[in-house]
Amino acid sequence: MRSVIDIPDLSLEELDALMDRAEDIIAHPDDYADICHRKKLATLFFEPSTRTRLSFEAAMYELGGQVISVAGSDASSVAKGESIADTVKTVSCYADIIAMRHPKEGAARVAAQNAAVPVINAGDGGHSHPTQTLADLLTIRREKGGFNGLTVGLCGDLKFGRTVHSLINALSRYEGIRFVLISPEELKVPSYVKSEALKKRNIPYTQEQDLESVIGDLDILYMTRVQRERFFNEEDYLRLKDSYILTPEKLVKARKDLCVMHPLPRVNEISVRVDQDPRACYFKQVLNGKFMREALMLMLLNL
């Protein structure tokens, strides 16, 4: 049974095929309106999530399927001590495909090994969130027409952000990518990510601390939140926090065709005044995420 737990579970050809399928869904939604007739998606969300669960559910409804749902571990049998293995074996009797979010890292792999239907990891703690990366990839491809020759800036908390590590891993499989990693010293990309994704594949990258000084070089700017609690001291946080907040003033130096992305939810790292700028792509990312989830479910259901 094929499941998707992490981006490396998908080959480069499959990533491209998923994006092609998503483009086709966008272009011809009526062709897909009943494709999942009589199919049921089970969304098992053992920790709070708004957008990801809604995105999966909206995706299945748009494909003509139905959704059964468990949200919050309190209400479910897991709260009574049931294992993930037993939960998904049970849910496999009701649903054709499962999307699961769980606070424990590796939970989705346990689910995939025990379910009789495909499992999609909708986030397992700080470990992996592959459908976010699929949304990011489609957004970049739609906005830029491809990946070749792009300079991708990643800004903010590059140490703890799972979306950033996953995106670096995925993009480094494409030719001609260059990274500019913009973060405070404390929140740099971990060395194992750099050695596995960048150094092994000879991907060029630079590490910077100041967004404004490099913003003009970027084709993509992927913002993430810098959290106060990640800093060792208050002084550094106060000194650096404004460097990692995107404002229309900072965008003056950016290219006209820059694509600004963010995995959302944002707090204050992108000023709401940026939303009006045509370069703001983060809500397009949300929409693209739904289409990629549709494409992924179709792939796993062999439809």
Place this chain on the structure above:
Amino acid sequence: MTVDSIQNGIVIDHIAAGRGMKLYDLLKLNKTETPVAMMMNVTSGKLGRKDMIKIDGEITLNLDVIGYVDPGATVNVIQDGKLKEKRRIEMPERLENVIRCKNPRCISTTEQELSQIFLLTDREQKEYRCLWCETRAAKI
């Protein structure tokens, strides 16, 4: 210091000095009733210093454990006081229920009877990662 030769049993030799106790623990030799001699910091022509474990009696050993702790170790099977077989040790691709994941957020800390599985992800660096959460195992 001398330890008597064994008639029938196993000698784990050429263990890097300092790793013998770790191997003793992971092989759970404290649970066996077979006589076991643990020798540490023995002079070695090849290694300078080495650790050595002699097990006097027939016993089944998990060779993966030895390969994980020290792939340079050798396993000599002794029968009737003579060397019957010398086993080559390799780093195992997979370790099951040998070490535990130290990540408190790993699903293996809560899921019932879930095996602790580690995969060899970098042979050069001798790096193992948890199958479930991909956390690196601590270096020995």
